[in-house]
Amino acid sequence: MDDVETPAETTPDAAPPPGRDRFAPLWESPATSGRGRPPRVSRAQVVDAAVAIADSDGLDAVSMRSVARSLDVGAMTLYSHVPGRDELVDAMVDRAYADLELPDHDLAWRPALEQYARGYWDLLRSHPWLLDLNTWRLPLAPHVFDAEEAGFRILLDTGLSATQVLETITIVNNTVAGFARAAVAEDADAQAHGTDYASYWAASSDFWEHLFDPSRYPSMTRLWSVGAFDSTSMPFDLHISGLLDTLQLLIDRAQAEGPAVIPSYEECMAGYDDAVAEELGKLQE
Structure with a gap:
């Protein structure tokens, strides 16, 4: 086993991790020169x-x-x-x-988070190629950081712990991205087959009449009976009210049990240099 090469050793052409120059x-700002054309x-x-x-x-x-x-x-x-x-x-x-519309600072957390989610939805609908990227390795870029900062700010002082803030924003982002991917797939199918979403399902009436068995799918039938599947705009609208309701319960519980206290910016800056040095030391070990 000692003679087995690591992936890095067997792939000498592998690009190194991105550094400051990238x-x-x-x-x-780009450097300018007064020389030449x-x-x-x-x-x-x-x-x-x-x-x-x-x-x-x-x-x-x-x-x-x-x-x-x-x-x-x-x-x-x-x-x-x-x-x-x-x-x-x-x-x-x-x-x-840079096109992402960020929520106003003065909004309460729920309307702010909804505005943040809808802004992200609009961003992905305008630039669907962003869905092809690894969101865990987005570039360390100012407008990307602006978006993350806005999301974190919304939940930072709601009583959630620091870990819960990060996890919640990740869940919101992933939920929005999931809806956006579905919308992109629907766009592709509609273009390829010449049939929009409403027309596709309208053409399936024979299936529901002759093949669907309500006794085999009682839960689905119960939801259908109260109109849960009636929305023809599903792939094109962002539906996160249920997620926000759940988050409301989480925040209410945190407030009732004793809200988490996350250090203020001023408190963080008091030991910032030492904390950065310690973190860099861990990364270099």
């Missing part, structure tokens, strides 16, 4: 063109060549703004997240 351009396109134009291609044809359609072609420039022109496709996708994600 994400710094997302936070720093001005660039034919800007970094913002490159990123916007890539986002437009992804919105129209999907993330797989985005390449340095396809973006350059859409801008009527050579592919090498793009490399003066982004060193490669990975960095381009990072910038695309940050640009897309």
